[in-house]
Amino acid sequence: MATIFKRPESLTDAKFHYCPGCTHGIIHRLVAECLDELNIREKTVGICPVGCSVLAYEYFNCDMLEAAHGRAPAIATAIKRLKPDCYLFTYQGDGDLASIGMGEIVHASARGEKISVFFINNTLYGMTGGQMAPTTLLGQVATTCPYGRKVENEGYPVKMAELLAGNEGSAYISRVAVNSPANVVKAKKAIKKAFETQAKGLGFSMVEILSTCPTNWGLNPVDAMKWMEDNMIPYYPLGEFKVKEER
């Protein structure tokens, strides 16, 4: 019998701990499928963050390192420089990357580090219970902005893809969403392109992936997808923000 669908080799058989409706599972799979299709699993080192995906080292079937909060790009920098034949990816949430790790991500991009960053934006801190993140939308309620995010108090949500696209060292920057089958296919293409950018040595690559958090948003999975379409995508437009074709 022909196998038409199976677990990617780049995922272990460990059971995901993610909440029902959370999109980490989809994104893990997309990254793993790309590692398989590019045949780079055995050359890859993944760096996982602090946050909901802190246990990603149990799920990716390649060499993995668990970083301190926000520091994944610095760690990936050193590994890539010392082992240039390796493929490096970091998997980071919005609190990790856009708040406590803002310094590390901006400078990894500015230096043009040949690493691929998968940035999961779900507009809040999931694991710690739904606190405000730099990406929390205006008016959005979180446990540390219980009356809704206000410009006067919390300022504006940070647009990481646009910000990093401004760096010369960035070679591929895009924003995708995993709210529909069509967008999931686009997300996979972007993830693959990030690895290909790294393979060509063009520079830094990041794919911002708009994600849902039904648990902390207080919505069921279907409504969460709708909330993402209605609220996140208008503020965080999808598309490619930087595509460098040659060095």
Added chain:
Amino acid sequence: MNKVLMKGNEALAEGAILAGCRGFFGYPITPSSEIAEYMARKLPKIGGIFVQAESELAAINMVYGGAATGTRVMTASSGPGLSLKQEGISFISEAELPCLIVNISRGGPGLGGIQPSQGDYFQATRGGGHGDYHTMVLAPASTQEMMDFAILGYELADRYRIPVVIMAEGTLGNLMEPVIVRDEVTSFVEKPWAISGCQGRKPNIVNTLHLTAEVLEQRNRHLFSKYKEIQANEKRAETFMVEDADIVVVAFGLLARVIKRSVIDARKHGVKAGLIRPITLWPFPDEHIKSVADTCKVMLSMEISMGQMVQDIRLAVEGKVPVEFYGRIGFLPNPEELAQEIIAVAERKGL
């Protein structure tokens, strides 16, 4: 034998290169910057990597990543920088990754000053960051030892899978002395735990998260059984004229070297003085100290701080002899001042 005139910081950097260091990740800070500058000049020429990090936090995390590949890597900084690095040092300690961390010490707290200090003793010997752990801490007293301890540091780091800290006063980092340049290290231990792609083996994971209490306790017990082994094997100290000494000075680093003169001067004044110089600040050489506590009448801790190591000395002697303290802040006292203090303590104690 190749003898050259070198600054302490340069001797340390060259020692690290001779030991096989091929990755330096740092952030500029006085009085340690010559180490980064030396590495920036040398490493690219020998196939090594030099990255000036955007912050001390990034630098230590680059060391975390670099050490995880099994490469001999290092960073160097001073007090305010070391404070920022503590997060990473805690992670590296738990992940049991060997690396070299250099503290060319300046005075604190806060920005303090850029003059020599030993005020980071507590931070260095108590782990420094969050959680239960230790790093090994070596305290050189000469430019030669700056080179030798870099080589020794990597050997110990690899043997015990532990970060090794070299702590030297800023003065020593900037002191020029003749140095015998050592041979290049050519034999290295295998590092089957390293991450660099899992070709031909199962994936390796470098991780410090242990969510179940039992596993976390087991991890802590594992680390502390290793520390016990280090305490059994690696305590080092130099003793000087302690055999018949009534007053034994305990001091480390360049300060201890200055005190050798003071000990001789005190003896000329009829005070039988001696010196113990801890070389490993952790593990603390308490047995060396205990062994003279039965024969001497008083001990005197001399430090460039408000009194930190003195606590370890008191723990070591277990009340057998009184332990006095003399400290200055921000500079290396001259031997005359220190001799006078030794003589004054001897007089107070009726020696």
